[in-house]
Amino acid sequence: MIEANGVNKHFGSNHVLRDCTISVDTGEVVTLLGASGCGKTTLLRCIAGFETPDSGSLVLANQDVTRLPPNRRDVGFVFQNYALFPHMTVAENVAYGLKARKTAKETIRAEVDKVLDLVSLTEFARRYPKSLSGGQQQRVALARSLVLHPKVLLMDEAFNALDAKLRGAMQIELRKIVKHVGITAVCVTHDQAEALTISDRIAVMAEGRIQQFAAPDQIYDKPASAFVADFVGAANILPRKSAERFKTAHKSLNGSGALVIRPENFALSPSSQGGGVKGEVVFARLTGPAMEYEIALADGTILRALVDRDRQEPLAVGSTVEITIRNPDACVPLPGTA
Amino acid sequence: MAAAFWTRFRDGRGIWPAVPAFVFLTIFFIIPMAVLLSFGFTEIERGRIQDSGFTLRYLTGTLQDDLFWWVWWKSFYIGILSTLLCFLLAYPLAYLYSESGRTMRLLILVLTISPLLTSAIVRTYAWLVLLGGRRGVVNSTLIELGVISRPIRMLNTDFAVIVGMTQVHLPFMVLPLITVLAARDRNMEAASLGMGASRLATFFKIVLPLSTPGIVAGLTIVFALSYTNFIIPQLLGGGGFTTLAVQVYEQIVVVLNWSKGAMLALLLLGSCFVFILLIGLAGNRVMRWSQKEAA
Incomplete structure (x- = not known):
């Protein structure tokens, strides 16, 4: 038309x-x-x-x-x-x-x-x-x-x-x-x-x-x-270096460049046994049905994570968490970017 | 209570900001005006108030006088004609302004306002030169061009008065029209054209009705000025030419019949208010869309 x-x-x-x-x-x-x-x-x-x-x-x-x-x-x-x-x-x-x-x-x-x-x-x-x-x-x-x-x-x-x-x-x-x-x-x-x-x-x-x-x-x-x-929507765009940490945890993640991970695709676990990426909760906010967190990785990268409240009790600011990716297939590699 | 009053006074809220102007106008304008107009209801002989008390003699006498009505009609039709002429000349100019770039706008604005820097009397005298007898600029040009063989009588006619008034009062029509036309929402016209209306239809159905506030302002100002002007009719209309405003001037300054002059002034003022009110009411009727309806 x-x-x-x-x-x-x-x-x-x-x-x-x-x-x-x-x-x-x-x-x-x-x-x-x-x-x-x-x-x-x-x-x-x-x-x-x-x-x-x-x-x-x-x-x-x-x-x-x-x-x-x-x-x-x-x-x-x-x-x-x-x-x-x-x-x-x-x-x-x-x-x-x-x-x-x-x-x-x-x-x-x-x-x-x-x-x-x-x-x-x-x-x-x-x-x-x-x-x-x-x-x-x-x-x-x-x-x-x-x-x-x-x-x-x-x-x-x-x-x-x-x-x-x-x-x-x-x-x-x-x-x-x-x-x-x-x-x-x-x-x-x-x-x-x-x-x-x-x-x-x-x-x-x-x-x-x-x-x-x-x-x-x-x-x-x-x-x-x-x-x-x-x-469009909120996104974590992980530069190649930070992305590498998640790639060791999730073998199915491939591609060489940066990685786009939506905040709702993170799972946060308060214990330290899962072999995920370690981080610290630096900010928490209630959005209604979900909690939104800012999590600092060891290298200083800040991640945004959105967790439904019926999936997990709210995490306190300052607590250490292990971050895993719920569905590695939903992450989008951006080839050719740093 | 007293404290609240003082706070309002100090903060300049309520009617307080208007008080200085109100006091000034009351002492120097409203009271003298009322005194002058009250002369129409008492007997005044050569500047001395006779102890004859209140009389309606001048009111009834004037209203029963055929000559008064004839003079009134003259004032009215000269005022209306020159107001309409102003409107017809000013609207295209204001429209041109609204469609022009910065330089053209400045030029139009300067040309519109600059005549106001000269006295209206001087400009009226200029019309004497332009329109006057055989050696007047207009007649001599027409004769030189061979358009006419003998000079046309232009001075001392209604035509001369209307032309003079129109020229002198044109800026007061142009300025309010420029204000509304330049500030208008061009998307309205784009919408109208987009829906298939022609440029002409868009002008008459959208642009013109939406400029009503400027039209009402212009018509009101120019009519009030034309209807009450006594210099232009005297200079360009000649000795035999008279309007209500001229009559007021003659009765008070020449004949020294202050009572009659005051009564004529009162009738001139009153009727002027009535016409302005009518223009305003007509404008309100056209503008009824702008009043908020009960939801």
Whole structure:
């Protein structure tokens, strides 16, 4: 549905996008994930048509749209601040695009009713955006795009304006709506939890490049680089030297470079008989269902370990532990790194 | 209680910060104004208050006078026309400002504000030179170009007064419009265009309605200034030209009928407030979306 081939973009001397190639299938939800300034929003704006790539091409639904203006691309765009028209009611906002297309009045009414029902805003049709909550405003913005049945839905940091609790709920809601409609969607976010929630596939970006483009479980379980491992979820990236200690304890660990171990993959034993790596608990914190520890190894390396509370009584700061790896297969070697 | 009062006073909370200005305005503006306007309800002969007490003679006399209503109508339509003309000229300029780069913005701002550094009377005299008789700049240019063969009478007409007022008051329309247009959210327009609306439709349905606060401010200021201005009608309208404001001036300074002058001033002030209120109410109606509804 969307093909971006070798897209480059400069802002002055700033090389914002470097050879970005990405392919999104019909009905797929893809998230561009990265820290601010990594080029994710620029790539989204290129797909929308608000920016034109310096080189490379963009294909939407088998049509080259690289040079087409936004209004001829058949894409819906949800802005970061939603850009709802404050002087129009919810229903008028949603009807705006249909009116611009000179749709018949009865059709407009039916379509607006249908899409407001989809986002559960039927009783707010006559209200002005200002009187709605952030989550409701976001759903209006979504409805306003969906009512035009675009081929592609683009969303720029659509959850930023919401408070933390609502954000999680709205992400689930959005995923359900988008999947129900079956529309192809590209979202932009810097929040890895959001990316994991809403996406079929995630493109992790840094410094204008796509670092890894894969399904959420692949991104989490098989990160392609230290950057990806660190950005998505918490990770211990053990340099080669520290990794060697674990390799003697676990024969199945191989590879020569650094090693990525997720905090939940450590087992800590207070006794000293298992032949694991020795360490000292330097910090402990309750995260709810689990305890999170910082453990200092003999060489000074600090490890982060997450242990479910039903698996083990909390360990005291200062106590000595032996660290073993629960599932050596889940560790990711990063060949060619120190 | 007394302690709380003192704390509020010392910390400058409540109405205290407004008190100095209020005291000043009361002594030097509100009281003299009230005294002046009260002259309309008593008999004044050549600056001496006669002991005739309260009278409604000037109020009823003025309201029953056809000439008063004719003069009022003249003030009103000159004020409205020049206000609308200001709006039509100022809006595109303010829009250009909002779409321009830094240099162009500075240029527009300087050109808009610099006339305010000259006295309005001087600028009005300049219009005398431009519009005046056969040797006026406009007429002589048109004749030289062969557009007309004989000079058109421009000075001492409604046209001259409206043109003069529009030029003098234009900055007061441009500035509030610049403020709202430059600060507007461009994503609104991007959203509108993205949904398939044309540039023109986007302007009339999104940009224009959302600039209502600036429009209301501009219309209010310029109407109040145009409606009550007495210098421009006197200079550019000629001897036979009169508006309510001119009448106030003549009654008080020339005829020395202070009672009649005070009554006319009161009616001018009162009606001006009414029109400003109407503009404000109309603006509120357009802006009803900005009021928070009961949830």
